[in-house]
Amino acid sequence: MSSVLKLLYPGMRIKRWLGLLLIGITFISLGTAYLMTQMYRTQPFPEFVAYLTLQFIDRTVRGIMFMVSGVVIAGVAILQLNRSLLAPFLTEGRSNIVDILHQHRNRQRGPRIVAIGGGTGLSTLLRGLKEYTDNLTAIVTVADDGGSSGRLRQELGILPPGDFRQCLVALADVEPLMTRLFQYRFTEGQELGGHSFGNLFIAAMTAITGNFERALRESSRVLAVRGQILPSTLENLRLVAEFEDNDQVTGESAIPKVKKRLRRLLLQPRHPAAYPEAIRAILEADLIVVGPGSLYTSVMPNLLVEDITRSIRGSRAVKVFVCNVATEDGETEGFAVADYIRAVESHVGPNLMQYVLVNSNTGVSLPGHLPTHLVTPADNLAESGYTVVMADVIDAVEPRRHHPKKLAQSLLRIYYARNHISHPTGHGSDRDADRVLVRADA
Secondary structure: OOHHHHHOOOOOOOHHHHHHHHHHHHHHHHHHHHHHHHHHHHOOOOHHHHHHHHHHHHHEEEEHHHHHHHHHHHHHHHHHHHHHHHHHOOOOOOHHHHHHHHHHHHHHHHOEEEEOOHHHHHHHHHHHHOOOOEEEEEOOOOOOHHHHHHHHHHHHHOOHHHHHHHHHHHOOOHHHHHHHHOOOOOOOOOOOOOOOOHHHHHHHHHHHOHHHHHHHHHHHHHHOOOOEEEEEEOOOOOEEEEEEOOEEEEEOOOOOOOOOOOEEEEOOOOOOEHHHHHHHHHHOOOOEEEEOOHHHHHHHHOOOHHHHHHHHHHHEEEEEOOOEOOOOOOOOOOHHHHHHHHHHHHOOOOOOOOOEEEOOOOOOOOOOOOOOOOOOOOOOOOOOOOOOEEEEOEEEOOOOOOOOHHHHHHHHHHHEEEEHOOOOOOOHHHHHHHEEEEEEOO
């Protein structure tokens, strides 16, 4: 029992207090025995008491019988106590407590990972990484102005909650019903129609706590979130897209609708202040992951916050850019891997990241009615200086997206191979990781 408690509560000195409890119980037992012996010797008892106390049996045998009975009773009590203490960790499909405790300790010791982006891509990444480390920080774009988030942003003056809601759900460690509740979207009603419950919850929590940051922290507590979720900035950002024909459009939701080749993305205001906790997380990180997600409307808005980019350059972390597995209508039609890299470099300068993770499984087919295609592997980054990592990270069920577990494992292989340490999750050794790393300029 002490070992189990030690695993669950490593900061507490469990053994000494259990030892002290045992000493106390021993003294109580000795005191009770002395009192009972004195009563036997000095007080007359009815005849039936002799039968109840088994005085017709030799004292040695009686002692052994009581000791065995005590061991059995104590064993049952400890077993039931363990079950009660560990019940919150034993959910459907997770009945092996040894494995659960081992995973819990591994996650606590896992690398400090910062994931930067927004939308479905970021939540997919977080869903995979949370199985390997509790030291997660998601830095989320605040430029969303469409749908439920846009309406709440306009009506209540809060940061758009949609991407934050998806991250909360991805990192939550609660019952599936609570996850479904947060993702539930109202379909009827003039005012409620189109809103998701999670967005309304965050908006209500903002009103109760007084600010958006505290609302995120309290929402994280409600959902038992592993890690933390931070905005890249607290300023009211708007995106301005400049296209190759010099046309401009303002608003994150309006950019994909134009369907033109984008030349440059700008922020309004031009120089927003980064959220201080986001900068601290980046500087303290062991691994920084940018992407996947909509390049111009989810990933780039974070990088255009100058202090965010400056912090990434100053960090000693392993830095990985995750290239999307498929192009996106209205943003990246016809893009190859090199086009993603050039787009990032044209906005924030060269060599912000060290590694580029690219999907190697291009043998799957996308549904024919979709105006997208799989991103072609990196074949023209020979002089870029990046380390290109080829790995099968595609989701076979939804081939336009990454598979959470495959993506997380590939990123961790890069991290552990770079630091020349063994992979504690058991998903590939250093040699395996080295084998998938390919120098682009080799």
